[in-house]
Amino acid sequence: MSDWRPQLIVSDLDGTLLRSDETISDGTLAELQRWADAGVPLVLATGRPPRWMLGVRDRLGGGTAICCNGAVLLDLGGFTVLEEHPLTPDVLRAITGELRRRQPDTWFAVEYGDQFRHEPIYKPRWDVDAPGVAEATLPEMVAQPVAKLLARHEHLPRDEFVELVTEVVGDTATVTNSSSDALAEISARGVTKATGLARVAAARGLGPGDVVYFGDMPNDLAAFDWVREGGGRAVAMAHAHPDVLAAATDVTDANDADGVAAFLASLPR
Known part of the structure; x- marks a missing residue:
């Protein structure tokens, strides 16, 4: 897979894209912008509810966020809910x-x-x-x-x-x-980050083989499985939960060492 190139970057937030102080480094933002300029957008996949996404929106701008572990799809730019899949x-x-x-x-x-x-x-x-x-x-x-x-x-x-x-x-x-x-x-029932990601990818005409996904905790496992089994890259942070490390195709540096940016920089653009 040395020449593999993603068409969609998907990242968990806490413990992954965000540092321990909940910031995103300038270096990570610059790397994400380079990919965006090359036509490869970022999608967020998080357990966070929409009400916790305002600060992230201010730092990243627009885009799509898969919130509440897949139950809510959120348009960050307009801060509007696109889909909801609630418990009754x-x-x-x-x-x-x-x-x-x-x-x-x-x-x-x-x-x-x-x-x-x-x-x-x-x-x-x-x-x-x-x-x-x-x-x-x-x-x-x-x-x-x-x-x-x-x-x-x-x-x-x-x-x-x-x-x-x-x-x-x-x-x-x-x-x-x-x-x-x-x-x-x-x-x-059946709602995970993977189901939210599948809908977001399909809307762009993409499949799991087009995705690089970054995560660190068990709520990322369903998305890891979906991406890995479809030929994409499921990338665990160095400090990730043991089950996540076992399910990964790759491992990158910890969040405080800008592991997402480091892995993306290693890929062909």
Whole structure:
């Protein structure tokens, strides 16, 4: 694949394109611009909801973002939602009810896109005092469709808790994880970064063999599989989760060492 050249660059944000201080280096921006000038755009694929994308939009400008692990496609330039694939109230009630029964100390939050609601006992780690963040009861939260359901446990190990959530959810929804905490991210059945990426690529007349994808956490695995199996490049950051490293076609430097830019610079343009 020495002469392989992507037609679409796709990158996760946290731990991948963004440095630990949530900045994007000037060198990375310059490399991305060189590819854009050559007709190869950047698409973002993130677990972040749209409300967390304003700062990124200000730094990168326009483009498309696959948000909430594939549940929302966002036009960054106009900051408008192009598609939504939410969890429905009946599924939400079934999942939260069974999880609460199996593990009573599970606490919940939901993403509505530009709004975040959490149970009073749930401890948000980010945006605690941001606009759109508020407390709500569980019945209130699951009364309408949501982009993403979050289940958190303060005491169980991450992998043990995510395994429990996956068992409870079964095939009614999709479970992933992108945190070092015992935090499970739950999307509608079949919704992943891969499904969002497939729609974005198809709209451009492209397939997985045209894509280079950068990621670091388990919520990137579905996209890694889609890209790798179709002949594209699935590139793990040096510090990535072991499962991501195992699924990668390539490994690049860590995010704080501008690994995305370093790998792109090694490819023919």
